[in-house]
Amino acid sequence: MSESSPHLVVRGVSKRYGPTNVLDHIDLTIRRGELVTLLGPSGCGKTTLLRAIAGLAQPDAGKVELAGRDITNVPPHKRNVGVVFQSYALFPHLTVAGNVAFGLKVRGMAKREIDTAVERALSLVQLGHLASRRISALSGGQQQRVALARAIAVEPDVLLFDEALSALDRKLREEMQVELRRLLQEVKATAIFVTHDQDEALTMSDRVAVMNKGRIEQLAEPRELYLRPASLFALNFVGLSTRIAGTVLAADRGKVDVQTKIGRLSALGNFQAGSPVIVAARPEQLRISERGEANSAAGRVRSVVFQGSRTLVEVDAGAGESLLAELSGRDGTIPRVHDEIRLSWPVTETFAFPMEAQA
Amino acid sequence: MTEAALPAPMAAPPVDRERLAAIGFVLPSFLIIAGVFALPLVLLLGVSIVDASGLTLAHYKRLLGTPYYLWVIWNSLRLGLLTTLIAFVISYPAAFALARARGPLRSLLLATLFLPLAASVIVKAFAWTILLRSDGIVNETLIALGVIEDPIRMIFTESALIVGAVNIFLPFMILPIYAIVAQLDPRYAEAAATLGASPVGTFFRVILPLTLPGIIAGVALVFSLSVSAYVVPTLLIGERYPTLATTIAKAYLLAREPGFGAAAGVVLLAIAIAVVALSARLSREPK
Numbered sequence: 001m002s003e004s005s006p007h008l009v010v011r012g013v014s015k016r017y018g019p020t021n022v023l024d025h026i027d028l029t030i031r032r033g034e035l036v037t038l039l040g041p042s043g044c045g046k047t048t049l050l051r052a053i054a055g056l057a058q059p060d061a062g063k064v065e066l067a068g069r070d071i072t073n074v075p076p077h078k079r080n081v082g083v084v085f086q087s088y089a090l091f092p093h094l095t096v097a098g099n100v101a102f103g104l105k106v107r108g109m110a111k112r113e114i115d116t117a118v119e120r121a122l123s124l125v126q127l128g129h130l131a132s133r134r135i136s137a138l139s140g141g142q143q144q145r146v147a148l149a150r151a152i153a154v155e156p157d158v159l160l161f162d163e164a165l166s167a168l169d170r171k172l173r174e175e176m177q178v179e180l181r182r183l184l185q186e187v188k189a190t191a192i193f194v195t196h197d198q199d200e201a202l203t204m205s206d207r208v209a210v211m212n213k214g215r216i217e218q219l220a221e222p223r224e225l226y227l228r229p230a231s232l233f234a235l236n237f238v239g240l241s242t243r244i245a246g247t248v249l250a251a252d253r254g255k256v257d258v259q260t261k262i263g264r265l266s267a268l269g270n271f272q273a274g275s276p277v278i279v280a281a282r283p284e285q286l287r288i289s290e291r292g293e294a295n296s297a298a299g300r301v302r303s304v305v306f307q308g309s310r311t312l313v314e315v316d317a318g319a320g321e322s323l324l325a326e327l328s329g330r331d332g333t334i335p336r337v338h339d340e341i342r343l344s345w346p347v348t349e350t351f352a353f354p355m356e357a358q359a
Numbered sequence: 360m361t362e363a364a365l366p367a368p369m370a371a372p373p374v375d376r377e378r379l380a381a382i383g384f385v386l387p388s389f390l391i392i393a394g395v396f397a398l399p400l401v402l403l404l405g406v407s408i409v410d411a412s413g414l415t416l417a418h419y420k421r422l423l424g425t426p427y428y429l430w431v432i433w434n435s436l437r438l439g440l441l442t443t444l445i446a447f448v449i450s451y452p453a454a455f456a457l458a459r460a461r462g463p464l465r466s467l468l469l470a471t472l473f474l475p476l477a478a479s480v481i482v483k484a485f486a487w488t489i490l491l492r493s494d495g496i497v498n499e500t501l502i503a504l505g506v507i508e509d510p511i512r513m514i515f516t517e518s519a520l521i522v523g524a525v526n527i528f529l530p531f532m533i534l535p536i537y538a539i540v541a542q543l544d545p546r547y548a549e550a551a552a553t554l555g556a557s558p559v560g561t562f563f564r565v566i567l568p569l570t571l572p573g574i575i576a577g578v579a580l581v582f583s584l585s586v587s588a589y590v591v592p593t594l595l596i597g598e599r600y601p602t603l604a605t606t607i608a609k610a611y612l613l614a615r616e617p618g619f620g621a622a623a624g625v626v627l628l629a630i631a632i633a634v635v636a637l638s639a640r641l642s643r644e645p646k
Contacts, residue, residue, distance in 0.1 A: 054553055055553075056552070076552040077552045077556055077557050077558075077561075081553055083550065087544065089544060089547050091565060093569055093571075103555050106554065106557075151554075
């Protein structure tokens with residue numbers, strides 16, 4: 001199978017729990033070797049989608065295909081998926097090696113092969129020296145690695161991670177993100193991560209699916225997701241932004257002029273005149289300058305937050321609107337609280353989203 | 360050991376107040392158990408190895424060397440083993456059903472389990488005699504339905520004994536298993552399934568081992584209760600099925616042979632302790 005051919009295909013999958021549409025006609029295609037994150041707030045359906053792929057939740061409608069096989073009605077134990085659970089779900093009555101060997105034993109593999117495979121999987125997560133330990137004698141980070149080794153050992157067609165890193169503390173989590181990505185690329189695994197942590201999504205994945213209310217709002221590479229959010233929800237969920245409400249005055253070939261409470265702003269987008277919209281820009285696009293050709297607005301500095309390589313400046317632009325600028329030291333002097341400043345930003349980096357889509 | 364490593368000139372360590380407090384908390388229960396439980400046991404052991412002529416093993420020889428008394432011991436064991444086995448077979452699925460039940464149903468099921476514990480075992484045993492006697496409810500119903508013409512003998516059979524014992528001791532099997540099952544993370548079964556284990560494989564490789572502590576606790580409880588039961592065999596089967604417990608009572612109350620009664624008591628205790636010790640050994644987690 002070639003690298004780019006579809007490996008996991010989710011087609012029109014829906015799932016209802018009572019009156020709620022947990023999954024609303026989800027379509028998702030993942031290539032072999034791809035690392036994809038389902039990102040969204042709790043209740044957006046991301047875990048249910050993962051469970052539908054694993055066979056732990058039966059969709060009401062739609063199809064799931066894995067490695068060219070329709071697995072929609074295949075029970076989980078015949079799907080050849082690997083799942084790393086948030087709680088790890090390591091078997092407490094087995095040792096580390098016993099846990100990793102579990103999937104191989106139930107497949108009836110010969111003992112010698114099992115031993116080799118267990119050794120390999122454990123050395124992959126650098127836990128070979130703990131093979132005979134009991135699960136309760138391991139730290140959280142070590143348990144996480146055992147869970148990963150157990151899932152990898154059976155060489156599944158797809159690895160599914162359900163908030164698998166969220167139980168770790170911040171520093172360990174960030175280290176694991178990088179290490180896990182390297183490891184998964186090394187074994188050429190196809191993997192889906194479920195998370196509500198945008199940093200994790202951006203770090204780990206080739207593509208990110210932003211989910212909201214049972215739908216995928218945007219499926220894109222991390223960079224594109226950040227630079228070209230497809231919806232207000234995607235904009236809000238990934239990264240910071242300035243957002244100002246207004247009404248479209250005029251529209252012209254993908255550009256709109258918008259009347260807001262802090263003056264006229266131009267933005268990218270296709271709307272009819274009179275439409276209520278939200279105009280938005282990422283904070284690093286806003287600069288202190290007097291240029292006239294771009295969008296600009298003035299105001300009084302409300303707060304200055306130093307974050308190392310960058311400084312976040314929040315400006316009260318009047319009429320209840322505020323601007324958020326991320327300034328680096330190179331942009332000249334960082335303003336102080338209560339300073340009156342003018343910020344400007346390019347029209348080509350200004351987005352407009354329909355008002356009613358506000359999350 | 361740490362003291363040895365400390366520099367020599369240090370003053371004597373201050374009195375460990377926490378340790379003293381801990382001893383203070385334990386002391387009352389220790390004294391009660393030592394006084395009302397351990398001491399009588401020692402006396403029992405003492406009485407079982409003396410007679411008029413001094414130290415002797417005659418009581419044990421009589422108990423373990425007479426076919427009649429071996430049959431008595433076997434009766435006790437049968438009662439204990441059959442009750443425990445049947446109670447387990449009923450309780451294991453029941454504990455899962457109980458753990459899965461939600462809301463009012465769960466409260467109702469738990470109440471039906473706990474309420475009988477409030478009634479005396481004598482009351483429950485008598486209830487069974489009312490149900491099972493020849494003019495009892497079961498026989499009359501069967502006759503009324505035309506299933507049988509004459510009442511069948513139910514009371515004073517081993518079946519009646521076992522049915523009654525299972526009924527009375529059932530909560531002691533269900534509750535410890537339920538306590539474990541209710542804590543069982545459903546993710547374990549899901550993890551096993553995604554790793555390729557069939558539902559049967561998941562049961563034997565994951566569910567059963569993880570619920571084993573509850574099973575062992577229930578088995579130890581029900582076996583030690585039923586092997587030493589006195590009221591239940593007395594009321595439900597009587598003279599036809601002498602057990603160690605009824606033999607002990609007879610030795611003390613009728614035959615006035617305290618030495619022999621004590622020896623029977625020691626044997627009964629040894630059987631119960633052996634089962635409990637075996638359970639404790641089995642329930643210890645693997646290395």
